[in-house]
Amino acid sequence: MTIIKNICCIGAGYVGGPTMAIIAQKCPDIKVTVVDINEKRIAAWNDEDVENIPIYEPGLSEIVKEARGRNLFFSTDVDAAIDKADMIFISVNTPTKTYGIGKGMAADLKFIELCARQIARVAKNDKIVVEKSTLPVRTAEALKNILDNTGNGVNFQILSNPEFLAEGTAVQDLLNPDRVLIGGGIDTEKGKSAVDALVDVYAQWIPKAQILTTNLWSSELSKLTANAFLAQRISSINAMSEICEKTGADVDEVAKAVGMDSRIGPKFLKSSVGFGGSCFQKDILNLVYISKSFGLNEVADYWEQVIIMNDHQKRRFAEKIVKTLYNTVSGKKIAFLGWAFKKDTNDTRESAAIHVADYLLNEHAEIVVYDPKVSKERIYADLEALGSHSSEEIRDRVKVVSTAVEACKDAHAVAILTEWDEFKDLDWKAVYDDMLKPAFLFDGRRLLDKTELKKVGFEVFVIGN
Ligand SMILES: NC(=O)c1ccc[n+]([C@@H]2O[C@H](COP(=O)([O-])OP(=O)(O)OC[C@H]3O[C@@H](n4cnc5c(N)ncnc54)[C@H](O)[C@@H]3O)[C@@H](O)[C@H]2O)c1
Numbered sequence: 390m391t392i393i394k395n396i397c398c399i400g401a402g403y404v405g406g407p408t409m410a411i412i413a414q415k416c417p418d419i420k421v422t423v424v425d426i427n428e429k430r431i432a433a434w435n436d437e438d439v440e441n442i443p444i445y446e447p448g449l450s451e452i453v454k455e456a457r458g459r460n461l462f463f464s465t466d467v468d469a470a471i472d473k474a475d476m477i478f479i480s481v482n483t484p485t486k487t488y489g490i491g492k493g494m495a496a497d498l499k500f501i502e503l504c505a506r507q508i509a510r511v512a513k514n515d516k517i518v519v520e521k522s523t524l525p526v527r528t529a530e531a532l533k534n535i536l537d538n539t540g541n542g543v544n545f546q547i548l549s550n551p552e553f554l555a556e557g558t559a560v561q562d563l564l565n566p567d568r569v570l571i572g573g574g575i576d577t578e579k580g581k582s583a584v585d586a587l588v589d590v591y592a593q594w595i596p597k598a599q600i601l602t603t604n605l606w607s608s609e610l611s612k613l614t615a616n617a618f619l620a621q622r623i624s625s626i627n628a629m630s631e632i633c634e635k636t637g638a639d640v641d642e643v644a645k646a647v648g649m650d651s652r653i654g655p656k657f658l659k660s661s662v663g664f665g666g667s668c669f670q671k672d673i674l675n676l677v678y679i680s681k682s683f684g685l686n687e688v689a690d691y692w693e694q695v696i697i698m699n700d701h702q703k704r705r706f707a708e709k710i711v712k713t714l715y716n717t718v719s720g721k722k723i724a725f726l727g728w729a730f731k732k733d734t735n736d737t738r739e740s741a742a743i744h745v746a747d748y749l750l751n752e753h754a755e756i757v758v759y760d761p762k763v764s765k766e767r768i769y770a771d772l773e774a775l776g777s778h779s780s781e782e783i784r785d786r787v788k789v790v791s792t793a794v795e796a797c798k799d800a801h802a803v804a805i806l807t808e809w810d811e812f813k814d815l816d817w818k819a820v821y822d823d824m825l826k827p828a829f830l831f832d833g834r835r836l837l838d839k840t841e842l843k844k845v846g847f848e849v850f851v852i853g854n
Contacts, residue, residue: 391586397474401425405480411563413461415594422462422470434463445735448560471511480521494678509540517583519548526610546583548573551612557733572608620669622657624698630660630853640853660853662833663702665730667738707748719753724800727807728760735762742806757788759796765789802829
């Protein structure tokens with residue numbers, strides 16, 4: 390069996406960085422090199438001060454500090470890292486296509502294909518290539534085709550090893566995963582040996598019973614399925630939140646009662662302004678696209694509804710703000726507490742905050758944002774990427790400040806968009822005193838104690854009551 394001594398990971402993002410840091414920490418005999426074409430990102434991973442690494446995850450900087458320079462390296466020299474590696478993880482982004490066939494739905498695999506062509510060009514000895522990115526089912530076939538047809542005659546084994554970490558808890562998820570999934574060509578000797586090699590890497594810290602091996606297609610499809618199921622639970626409880634608001638039921642009480650049924654379980658039943666993040670939407674759209682391309686229209690419609698519900702929830706929250714503020718927010722100051730798509734991450738991709746802000750900008754609101762981990766430039770870039778407002782208008786009407794209290798001063802309303810713990814500990818009485826009256830508070834994350842806030846004097850709107 391191949392013993393892995395040298396790993397290369399292409400893509401130093403939210404998955405590649407943390408995943409490889411843990412492999413390096415747990416497998417000191419393996420040299421792990423994470424490469425990326427983004428020079429700034431690699432420079433940040435190499436920053437002398439580990440607090441400046443480009444991805445914020447609780448506990449990650451300590452692990453990087455321990456392993457970096459020992460057996461964990463970050464580099465822009467992709468060719469050299471491929472050349473030396475026995476095993477290459479592809480962990481590049483696979484966003485939704487924004488052009489051509491499948492626009493707005495299919496996964497854009499151009500970054501994956503570029504990696505495959507680069508590996509084929511550089512590799513001079515046998516390599517195991519591991520799909521770590523989330524990919525449409527049967528992508529391994531395309532990868533194999535490119536590698537075999539453009540390579541130097543060396544043997545490539547393709548494995549699928551989707552990542553199930555959640556941002557914000559990535560380190561714990563990687564140290565202690567529910568399962569690790571490895572798909573491979575288990576019907577051939579070489580395929581089986583490649584699977585065993587990767588199993589051995591993970592077995593250095595994960596019990597073998599939790600390392601599942603399957604065929605390639607099951608593994609690829611399982612990742613899309615897991616994300617679709619998780620997102621579906623959020624859209625399901627969010628659908629109920631709207632019924633709660635009409636009927637006087639309380640969505641947390643409903644979720645608790647429903648979640649205590651052991652067939653359902655309590656997780657992912659928290660109603661909110663809607664899910665964000667780089668994965669759920671893109672992976673469901675990808676599933677919808679795959680279903681449509683097989684002519685499975687009912688399957689496609691079924692999953693698409695999860696996205697429709699999520700978009701509805703974001704819009705509904707923004708509309709509620711406008712309606713409550715006497716049908717106009719023009720010139721009014723709305724404080725946004727939180728911009729990241731969830732707490733404990735600096736990732737803002739598909740964050741509900743972006744869409745709510747865009748809606749309010751259409752209504753000529755003034756927005757003041759505070760997020761403990763997201764930079765001003767990121768916030769502006771997120772709004773600019775939507776393309777509905779000019780850069781000048783965004784910079785004129787959206788201000789970014791460095792404390793929650795400052796954001797709320799003289800505001801007509803406060804909206805909680807991210808469930809950062811520090812918002813629970815705010816001096817809400819002081820915030821109230823500084824706000825224009827009536828002081829409206831829209832809790833998009835069901836984070837705060839509504840009764841206490843009402844006692845302070847706030848007019849409170851909470852999703853799902
Ligand atoms: N973010 C998550 O929570 C999460 C969880 C599970 C799976 N995934 C999947 O993992 C994959 C990566 O996600 P991410 O969040 O880490 O993305 P990311 O955008 O944070 O990182 C991807 C990195 O790949 C680099 N890259 C792209 N093409 C390259 C090339 N040809 N050579 C070298 N570097 C290249 C980019 O510069 C970027 O830094 C996606 O398929 C995603 O769906 C993400």
